[in-house]
Amino acid sequence: MKKHLSLGAAGAALALALIAGPADARKADGPPPDTICTILGTADRYVDTTVTVRAVASSAGKVASLSDSGCQGSIGLNMQDESDSDRKRDVLSFRRAMSSSGARAQATVFGRFHPTGNAQAPYVIDVYSVRDVADVQ
The missing domain is CATH 1.20.5 (Single alpha-helices involved in coiled-coils or other helix-helix interfaces)
Structure with a gap:
């Protein structure tokens, strides 16, 4: 027994x-990534915090940004650093992929969200990591 x-x-x-x-x-x-629409709609809540967002990244020359067809606006991506040796391989690879004008990719980006002081592009994410990158045709 x-x-x-x-x-x-x-x-x-x-x-x-x-x-x-x-x-x-x-x-x-x-947690699932936030959307561009959520972040832009309540930007004050996200300022100076780290965010994880999934959206379409696109480039125009040396400027890359995230956008969502569901809402107006975009968020700039800062992948530049004085010491690229400190950057992770995923960020460097993503930056190379986005370096050609007109490049587009769906990606999940993790980084610090903050205002720029520029009315044309009011917010930017300092990119810490990138994952789940897929080309958008």
């Missing part, structure tokens, strides 16, 4: 682990 109890407890523990496993995996991915 003691064997049945220990097997039952082990089975219950295994079942809980299997149920909790996928939930833990979802938490590890973090």
Whole structure:
């Protein structure tokens, strides 16, 4: 009888682990990225914080920005740094990909959001990392 109890407890523990496993995996991915529309609509809430946003990145010469067809406006991307050796490989690769005028890619960007003081491009993200990059045709 003691064997049945220990097997039952082990089975219950295994079942809980299997149920909790996928939930833990979802938490590890973090919260879903914000949208450009959300950030621009409530910009004061995001100023001087780090954001994760998924949007279409596009370039016009040396200027890259994120935009969303669902709302007006865009957010500039700052991928320049005096010491590029401090930049991560993903940011350097993304910067190279966006360096040609007219380049477009869907990407998830993580970085510090702050105002620029420029009415034409009022906000910018200092890019810390980039993931899930896919070309947009």
